[in-house]
Amino acid sequence: MPQALARAVSLEERPEAAPLRDFRSPRVDLNGKTVLITGGTGSFGKAFVKMVCAEFSPKKLIIFSRDELKQYELAQTFGADRYPFMRYFIGDVRDAARLQMALRGVDCVIHAAALKQVPTAEYNPFECIKTNVMGAENVVNAAIAAGVARVVALSTDKAANPINLYGASKLAADKIFCAAEAMAGDSGTRFSVVRYGNVLGSRGSVAPLFRRLAAEGAADLPITDPRMTRFWITLEQGVNFVLSSMEMMRGSEIFVPKIPSTRTSDLATAVAPQLPHRMVGIRPGEKLHEVMVPEDDARSTIELHDRYVILPSGMHPRRTDYLESGGRPVADGFSYASDRNPEPLDARGLQQLLAMAMGAD
DSSP states (O other), rough: OHHHTTOOOOOOGOOOSSSSSSOSOOOOOTTTTTEEEETTTTTHHHHHHHHHHHHHOEEEEEEEOOOOHHHHHHHHHHHTTTTTTEEHHHHHHTHHHHHHTTTTOOOEEEOOOOOOOOOHHSSSSSHHHHIIIIHHHHHHHHHHHTTOSSEEEEEOOOSSSOOOOOHHHHHHHHHHHHHHHHHHHHGOOOOEEOOOOOTTTTOOOOOHHHHHHHHTTOOEESSSSSEEEEEEEEHHHHHHHHHHHHHHOOOOOEEEEHHHHHHHHHHHOOOOOOOOHHHHHHHHTSSOOEEEEEEGGGGGEEEOOSHHHHHHHHOOOHHHHHHHHHOOEOOOOOOEESOOOOSSSSSHHHHHHHHHHHHTO
16 A cells, blocks of 8 residues: 555544645655656746745756746746756747656656636637647656656646636646556556646736735726636645645546635635625636536545545556545545535635735735
């Protein structure tokens, strides 16, 4: 039985969990390892670098991204003079040859590079496919060729039952990573996926938008639909969840954190309680509610105390590992959706989550 799973405690033995989990346990040890993160200058990448520099001493931490300016800006805070393990590689996940060169000698890969904006993907479909799907293929092939031990790919709730191209492209990427172990053969490379919801405080999040509009003296806040709900996670929680899942991973899983959800209108009220709301309608490609574990995946899903694990069908030994470490199958017909979340955020919890997210800016 994997050591990380053996440390897990069964659901029945745990007290009632608080809605805001930190996901710090179990935790992968990156000391002495060579780690590469694609899309390393994005919101997640910067939070990941900050945490790794504060808590680990890796052999190398390689930032792989295509934006020279953002790398320069990140290096002003995390430069090689203070953090001698830092490395900055200009490259694009569309460039297979550059990826193969960058992954030489790498132990762990976090794949965070993606085109993430729903309207942008709808208007530029070929570019979305090149980065999100073909880029995933390039990461898989380069990791296998380099003998990388572990690869964790970041996904999104929009990949579950997708209705827009961004979500569909990330679903395709999820399938690529979950199937990659069969292509790896005896090389030993393991691949897993982390899927979570909207990140409070990240670029493109509505919380900073609401806060900026309020600071600029807006007369109201734009709301797409008063019924709309979303899952919420902070950048710190997201980084912790990736590090935790990397320690637990056996390969081919999709890890889904138990995180709270709320209506976007409640979030707007929490950010600027003095402002009324103006309904602007749902944008093309948006859902009223998001799903992270679709009903059709229930038969393959194991529930642990702080997360769900979606396993590919036919991987019975790994399913047994999770069951023997305290997990349990979810019920037939189960789905994990933002409008039916057993842990909705109340007003106090929402303020606490906002404080966690905005305090990390």
